Amino acid sequence: MEFLSYLISGISLGSVYAIIALGYTMVYGIAKMLNFAHGDVIMVGGYISFCAMSYLELPGWLSVVLAMAVCTVLGVVIEGLAYKPLRQATSLAVLITAIGVSYFLQNAAQLIWGASPKGYTPLVPALNAKGEPNALQLFDGQLSIPYLSLLIMAVCIIVMVALTFFTGQTKLGKAMRACSEDKGAAQLMGINVNRTISVTFAIGSALAAVAGVLLCSFTTSLMPTTGSMPGIKAFTAAVFGGIGSIPGAFLGGILLGIIESLAKAYISTQLANAILFAVLIIVLLVRPSGLLGKYVPEKV
Amino acid sequence: MAEKKVFEKGKMVPVPSVSIIPERDLGKSPILECSHLGIDFGGLTAVNEFNITVGRTEIAGLIGPNGAGKTTVFNLLTKVYQPTRGTILLDGLDTHGKTPAQINRMGIARTFQNIRxxxxxxxxxxxxxxxxxxxxxxxxxxxxxxxxxxxxxxxxxxxxxxxxxxxxxxxxxxxxxxxxxxxxxxxxxxxxxxxxxPSLLLLDEPAAGMNPSETAELMENIVKIRDMFQIAIMLIEHDMSLVMGICEGICVLNFGQIIAKGTAEEIQSNPTVIEAYLGKQQ
Incomplete structure (x- = not known):
């Protein structure tokens, strides 16, 4: 039972990683760049929903919608101002710019909201009005699954299904896949590549906002660096699953969450992250393109 | 001043190659007019003074030895490269400053030499x-x-x-x-x-790697497509049986310059073309 409960907590943490990893992997797949500011968009999403709930006293679901709207705009603006002018530049220049944007967002958040952690009211409180844990009790109370975990997993599955459908069966999704394979050929078929990249950033950032709200609900605190560690872990998850692949990001995220949760429970809380990255190294040694990534030989 | 007039859309038809437009297209305005088109890569002039007019339903051929600049012309027409000089009028509209995606929407579609x-x-x-x-x-x-x-x-x-x-x-x-x-x-x-x-289809070496019977089938299909869609087709090809068989107007390019233009018979007997392909007769 104990094991099951750790496993479920791992899956729900992993679901958050998976949603963040989807943002990384989609942007990488299409723009062939690592958007290291993605983690900080999560943090902005968290702050926006925090402000909406505590200052504007909006209900939780509305704060999520607001956070998604703000982050979508933020993502498109970042792409337009920072990355678009560098479309022809070397990938290293874009990478450095992304790190710059990441620091910019963190410091801007620190100026606006201060460096001290803010207490975040979870979307689903841990205790209900009667003071009982807000959880699904199974096996005569031996296994309790918080409703929050269930919510996170449900959101993750919905996002996953929606994205799979979107990229597979809508014209914009197909345009995205075409751009990720061959931008030159895609634009000669009349596809506006810049617009497609903007849309990708918009979707990734909206997902980041959702992830931000879920993450803050999970950790119940919020500060300007909230997004960086989950951001890095989600990036790891994307690489783990095979960067550029949507099911890969999903699988990588869930596995990473489970490994982290089990390592914390059975090995050592402090060593959990070290174990996590050690597993990543081992996987990459065996399968350099990740679990579901395709090995693409360099053309000569 | 004469240069500037060309920019006014559809008003001035470039002089060259009108003669090779098939008769049925003569009454209609041409689909493509290039005048003084050229591009430099650094100090290297890849294409220069490229003038061509393609009729509404013409099948035009672009031939020339390797490295003559044929694919570069296609890349100029589709704005993969922005031309250094000259104008391209598509259906009378100036394509200056357009992106490849916009060009596609204006009516040019293409295939690639190495399949993409x-x-x-x-x-x-x-x-x-x-x-x-x-x-x-x-x-x-x-x-x-x-x-x-x-x-x-x-x-x-x-x-x-x-x-x-x-x-x-x-x-x-x-x-x-x-x-x-x-x-x-x-x-x-x-x-x-x-x-x-598209209203103009560009085929970059459509018969590359095909055997003679496949090429023969392709020739039939190209003509069929032209008849079905009533569009102009311009193709780059090294297979002379295909070019001489279906192209109504042929343009020969060497070192980025047009060295000959005309019908299949005219090209086959043109001494400059023979020299470009086979070298000078001793």
Missing amino acids: LFNNLSVEDNVKIGLHNQEKYSMVSGILRLPKYWRQEKAAHERALELLSIFDMQHMANYQAGSLPYGAQRRLEIVRALATN
Whole structure:
């Protein structure tokens, strides 16, 4: 039972990683760049929903919608101002710019909201009005699954299904896949590549906002660096699953969450992250393109 | 001043090559007019003084030795490269400053010398990428699967199968494009280009790697496409049987310059062309 409960907590943490990893992997797949500011968009999403709930006293679901709207705009603006002018530049220049944007967002958040952690009211409180844990009790109370975990997993599955459908069966999704394979050929078929990249950033950032709200609900605190560690872990998850692949990001995220949760429970809380990255190294040694990534030989 | 006049759209027809437009197209305005077109890469002039006029339903050939600048001309026409000099009028409209995607929407579609299909997409999806700009529904109706999405996707599906049937490929619709045999990939590239609804189709070495019987079939198909869609086709090709067999106007390029223009007979007997291909007679 104990094991099951750790496993479920791992899956729900992993679901958050998976949603963040989807943002990384989609942007990488299409723009062939690592958007290291993605983690900080999560943090902005968290702050926006925090402000909406505590200052504007909006209900939780509305704060999520607001956070998604703000982050979508933020993502498109970042792409337009920072990355678009560098479309022809070397990938290293874009990478450095992304790190710059990441620091910019963190410091801007620190100026606006201060460096001290803010207490975040979870979307689903841990205790209900009667003071009982807000959880699904199974096996005569031996296994309790918080409703929050269930919510996170449900959101993750919905996002996953929606994205799979979107990229597979809508014209914009197909345009995205075409751009990720061959931008030159895609634009000669009349596809506006810049617009497609903007849309990708918009979707990734909206997902980041959702992830931000879920993450803050999970950790119940919020500060300007909230997004960086989950951001890095989600990036790891994307690489783990095979960067550029949507099911890969999903699988990588869930596995990473489970490994982290089990390592914390059975090995050592402090060593959990070290174990996590050690597993990543081992996987990459065996399968350099990740679990579901395709090995693409360099053309000569 | 004379240079500037060319920019005014559709008013001034460049002088050259009017003579090789087939008679049936003479009454109509040409689909493509290039005048003084040229591009430099650093100090190297890759194409210079490229003047050509292509009629509405003409099949035009662009030939020349390796490295003559033929593909560069295609890249200029589709704005993969922005020209250094000169103008390109497509259906009387100046294409100055347009992006490749805009050029495609204006009516130029192309295939590539080395096949550039979207290999991981299905055959049908490759064709649907070509139909991208003709499918009109918003992202919202796509995600929520509103009736408009279903209608448009159904229409696109039918159109894709219809286009594939030109080459008898409808049964391959669900295959992965990358897994098709070579000849089928070449044909799919043409179908994908046709899906964008062009008025000028550029084929970059369509017969490369084909055996004589496949080439003969391709020749029939190119003529068939022209007759079906009533469009102009311009092709680069090294296979002389194909070029001499179906091209009504042929333009020979060497070192980035046009050295001859005319019908198949005129080109075959042109001493400059023979010299470019075979060298000077001792």
